[in-house]
Amino acid sequence: MSGFAQRLHQAVLRKQTAACVGLDPRFAELPQAVVRGAEARCRGTRREIVAAAYEEFCFRIIDVVAPLVPGVKPQSAFFEEAGPEGVNVLARVIRKARDAGLIVVCDAKRGDIGPTAEAYAAAYLAGEDPDAAPFAADAVTVNPYLGRDTLEPFVRLATERGAGVYVLTRTSNPGAGTFQDRVSEGQPMYRHVAETVESLACLTAGSEPYGAVGAVVGATYPRELTELRTAIPHVLLLVPGYGTQGGQAADVAGAFDAKGFGALVNNARGINFAHSREPYRSQFGEANWEQAVEAATKEMIAQLAAHTPAGKLQSSSR
């Protein structure tokens, strides 16, 4: 397998789960203790306080989940909303997660043409060596709309550095179909994107089961997940939308191959803010929000395992 697929699968084997924890700091939903701590520590601007709160929140989540899951997916948008200070924290959060042994998928959904795509790839694809890029992720999400030639710079650098590229294919939002479902030559656009992704994945896979190129397919579209797992067999799937967006363990079962590999299932809000929903609100309350994060992560892992046939996750090859 490609360097990235190999490392991802080793991590999945080690943790015995394909659960990924999203890091989606949203200021209005942070535990008050985290906000007050940042206000007390940081005597800067409002944005500096927000960034400091994001750092503490994400660092503490990483400490809780690092022993439990193979990877985390920080959502760049929330850090960018806090300005340059927030982006600085994003870089530190990625680094902290790498240091904790986690695979980091930076959810930045970048995409641009030619040399500009190269710049984005260089910014986010550190791959095996965390010092190789300022935002030291193992993989990054990218948008295919601009065309195959705009994906290639990401794929080239990913291959060089043992990094991964997840191409948006079928997203988890209600309006995903506006363009993704438009039928052309007998199949929806997302299937054409999927074919391009499969072709790029094959180029990087060699004789291994998976390449360095993955596809983002929302947990909220179980039929499409199952269909794509078969149609694009060399493509690693990244499955967001688990939990609060409505996707459940049964919905994502089809994302896995016969050995239980081939997909990473992401839950962000359902874990990050577990303290604000039942049963965790009553059980732990906001004061013990980290215990709520831990319990919600373990719950997700158990649910995924219940939908993964026994005997899986025993070897790294199909």
Next chain:
Amino acid sequence: MSGFAQRLHQAVLRKQTAACVGLDPRFAELPQAVVRGAEARCRGTRREIVAAAYEEFCFRIIDVVAPLVPGVKPQSAFFEEAGPEGVNVLARVIRKARDAGLIVVCDAKRGDIGPTAEAYAAAYLAGEDPDAAPFAADAVTVNPYLGRDTLEPFVRLATERGAGVYVLTRTSNPGAGTFQDRVSEGQPMYRHVAETVESLACLTAGSEPYGAVGAVVGATYPRELTELRTAIPHVLLLVPGYGTQGGQAADVAGAFDAKGFGALVNNARGINFAHSREPYRSQFGEANWEQAVEAATKEMIAQLAAHTPAGKLQSSSR
């Protein structure tokens, strides 16, 4: 017109041109004096030196072009490649350009679902008040692949703040057609995107000619430019790819409406690095790179004017 269209057109009228200068700092192409200056001033890491060089380079270009053109378009990717330090410089470059009276289109090509799209909008869409967002742009470029519901948060905030949103429609790269040209229900995907953009533009235009929503259509596809100007009459066009990517003034003539409004034409490399191409290399050399920037900007303005019928750019309404 929407707040953004109104401000853009006032700027175009004031400068009597629709030329926009891209800010695409690429380290390998920077004038040596800029690099040596940054090295001498900045005793930090390599990335800090790169960021310092980008700041000086962009600030000096802004000083040169602010009296000549209505707007600038910083390309986020190059700043992100320099890490958090580079992103901090991006925020400062945007602010400097605003302070110089320029319209700033941040070319970030963002896009995500629901609340995440809101976070990106809040990060980049300052609109009329530069203090309203950390990256204080007048407008931002966004990617439509995720669907109409993912464009709406940008459009909503843009309308609130007098900002603009340019949706990638037909990009300037050679492989743009991979998905954009796929035919569905009798027309290519980019036309379906264009229809969505027109519908969003109309919602924000009221009884004015243009709304707050624009489309990115590459200068390298003149036929599509002309076709789209007619097909989506309420949509402001942003036309990249002028100059080094191959688009010429005759190619972009079709982007303008009968009054010479409705489009902003961007040239990045051809102006940023004018000192390294003829006739400017011989005329000014690298030592006088700012004079080369000025001459190349004036050349572009003259070329655009030659392809804009006389009597245009006299009033702000059609």
